[in-house]
Amino acid sequence: MKSSVIVFPGSNCDRDIAVALEKMQFKNQMVWHKDTSLPKTDLIVIPGGFSYGDYLRSGAIAGKSLIIDEVIKAADEGCLVLGICNGFQILTETGLLKGTLLRNKNLKFINKDVHIKVINNQTNFSKKYKKDQILKINIAHNEGNFFTDKTHLEELTKEGLIAFKYCDEKGNVSEESNPNGSLENIAGIYNSKRNILGMMPHPERMVDELTSNKDGVNLFSSLLN
Amino acid sequence: MKITNQIIEKHGLKLEEFKIIKKLIKREPNLLELGVFSAMWNEHCSYKSSRIHLKKLPTKGKQVIQGPGENAGVIDIGDDDAIIFKIESHNHPSFIEPYQGAATGVGGILRDVFTMGARPIALLNSIHFGSPKHPKTKSLLNGVVSGIGGYGNCIGIPTVAGETKFNETYNENILVNAMAVGHAKKDKIFYSKAKGINKSVVYVGSKTGRDGIHGASMASAEFDENSEEKKPTVQVGDPFTEKLLLEACLELMKDNSIISIQDMGAAGLTSSSVEMASKGDLGIELDLEKVPCREENMTPYEMMLSESQERMLIILEDHKEKNAKKIFDKWDLDFVIIGKTTNTNNLTLKFKNKIVGEIPIEALASKAPIYDRKWSKRKPQKNEINLKKLKKIKIEDALIKILSSPNHSNKSWITDQFDQNVMCDTVQKSGSDAAIVRIHNKDKAIAVSVDSSANYCKSHPILGGKQIVCENWRNLIAVGAKPLAITNCLNFGNPENNEIMGEFAECLEGIKQACEFLNYPVVSGNVSFYNGTNKKNIYPTPVIGGVGLIKKLSKPLNHEFKKENSTLVLIGKTFGHLEQSCFLRENYSIIDGLPPEVNLLNEKNNGENLLNLIEKNYILSSHDVSSGGLITALSEMSIGSNYGVKIQKPKNLTNLMKYFFGEDQARYIIEIDTKNLPKVEKILKDNDVYYENIGFTQKDHFEIEGELKISTKDLFKINNAWYNSY
């Protein structure tokens, strides 16, 4: 399985995701934002960080870079695309995913391990998880407050396009277990074809038992076959 | 233009110093030259008041690759790995503009570390605020914390540890110290010493603006009547550009292009160019017209004194310019050859084809004034606290008071705003005695911690100085690391005041004694004087940042209890020293007497034996006992876990409060599997380590037999409540 990680100026989880992918036996390549073509790849990852310093709006400027046209083309042709944290923000700015990510409701950067629930386990990204499985995953963001319009929200719910929801350790999806104010506790969503996943939590930070648990592993192993 | 006395003073120079300048250059300097002198001769760059004292610190050891004198210190951690680290203050800018002041403090210290070839792997901070009740404190606190996070999070380096303290002494002068730690290959370390004549001097990074041009501030209108008023502006940090600069520099460092590299910190272009030339014993010529400027019509004076952030100066090997430029172009950064090295031993400044300033390098550097300022010894106070005369208080209430106090309350509301996990090598994040960061792709790790004890240092500077080094050493031991070396940030008041200078000299004496005894050398540091006003100086606040090594990382050790029914052992002897304690301060507002005695022999022996026990895998959790004493340390171990304790009171107890709240040094609490107790006891006995078995862990309750019983959940709530109600 071949993967490509897109690197923007200001990306800072690019090495982290590359390490995780290689650990999971992906053949990974780094792709520079000024490149005009993508290598042959099965998975494109847009990593976390502060592309362009998060200036203007997080993800806005990266969304205009040269390589993005290629990402859009590949996605339209069915290539799998994973956007993590700033990557999720970039995907919404390019229109590959609908909705947007507003400032956290407490107006502060939040870094901690939170619980999320696997809502749809029938996709290329999630099939190794059980339905409603509860994961403990690290978040680290300033703008993770998912927002979208009513029609899209209905579509997300009806079509099973919600990937993860924030919950507590017992799985309760509630206001208290919502770290950033996201609509319906949404932590990650798919596009309608389910080949694109955007999520705020960092699965790449959860693959090494020395620094964390291994709750992120199954996301990568789902992608492998 | 005539240099008047007023202009001299506005530049922070004494008239006496101006006379020396004239003698050194054998004429009157022009305004630009005066500006350059003021930048080089100020306390921050010249260390003129501190130098003779700093010389006494131990800086050598087998583990030291580079001691003080470079951008940062370098130590050997085995194999081909080196750790590069330093701490620096940004107190005054942070008081004026807390967000930007703190942010640029982080940015500045990071540059010190990556100029030397290191990839930064951890950030720490030590922040001190006035009383929480002071009207300025809350916004300063919030601003500083978000500034630290804003910079570190954006550039993508985990902020893993720190300390946050409140004390009235900082009401009008907060402290913001930032420490950066980086990793490099031993054979790929870069220094600032220039070498060779006619080599290109290259400016890279952000453009130069009118940021923080100090000396000229008020009088600037007089300097140049025709120009519009030029007020100094606050430095604004741009972590995004710094991230690019970091990656570009590390990329350039992969081959052998760089002769010398130096970040532009305080006094920007001036200090960086002079330092490179001075160390290389040669001259440097700058063509200021080529300096990339952000604003129109900037003068040579402004360019030389600007403190714009995110800039570096590099001296390149011949013919490497083209390739180097390619790298900086890739990262969208300015790259301009602005000068060359010369054999004149002068700093030569050209502008529009004219020489606008020329000063011998040695006049700026080695011939800068050094002062042996008068200092007086602190007359130690006596310990005269009669506990019997104090109002009776229940042990439970005293504990709650401490745990819910701003100083001891849980700081997760701060640390949750810092990305502690980026780079995926954070093994132990903040909250324990020290943070643990793994060396990427290896199974070894470093432990880092910053510590200070201003109250102790105020009361008895020598003891205080010793104590902070020991506490810092203890914090590293407690997580299983062998302490290797320290950096220090010396925050003091006005050095022209005998008493303050005395505090400085004596604190350093204490630091020196402890470092020498513990083989814990100082490899880098920073001095910040003039904190406070001359009448009201801050308490002496040296901050120690320590780095230790965990050779083989199996599983991280921290202070949280791991299970029930394990045995708790207190290492080190309890005398019950309450003077200067948190107990008296929080419960009775008494800040009297001497700090606890520091016995370096016990400190070393206890620490080394605990490390041995940890390496033998006998320890489930461990925590050093410091501010708040035994009971506070025990409750911190409970709060982090779901387990409480059941502690027996010692049989011949003279005073309960002294036993539980005393702040005697060289102590640790360890949790061990009860079945291992005999083996542990044998090692401790064989090595003359004093210890007591104090009880066991248990589920859910924090209990001292016959005295108190609180649920661990309540303890947690008490400890976490303060900020939410602030």
Add this chain to the structure above:
Amino acid sequence: MKFSITVTLKKDVLDPQGKVVQNTLINMGMNNLKSIRQGKHFEVEVEDKDQTLAEKKVDMMCKKLLVNLIIEDYKITKI
């Protein structure tokens, strides 16, 4: 030719920042405050003679980059 652009969040979009600012102001004793909304402001200078053309260009900048049309409205004024 100079233009000012103000970008505001659409009415039905949650404005966490505005809300916090409003609460803070009220806590500070500004009790006559009825509402406050926060947005962005740009000052753009373009080198163009023709105002309609210039305005069109500025409008394009908004649509293509400066504004997230899903959640934001904007207004361009010549200054």
Add this chain to the structure above:
Amino acid sequence: MKFSITVTLKKDVLDPQGKVVQNTLINMGMNNLKSIRQGKHFEVEVEDKDQTLAEKKVDMMCKKLLVNLIIEDYKITKI
């Protein structure tokens, strides 16, 4: 009574955000762009009859909370 407040960085203060936005717009082909600076914008409604009084209050809000006077300038306009 409604007011608009625009908050801009003082001249000479580094505007990292504006710089990136400007470069991006130019890269996107907007080459007639001479400069762009980014600031904040607030729309405030206060319940007051007297305009001078209301304006004074809004000014106070700026000074006390909305504006960082060390690096920012501001302008209040009645709308």
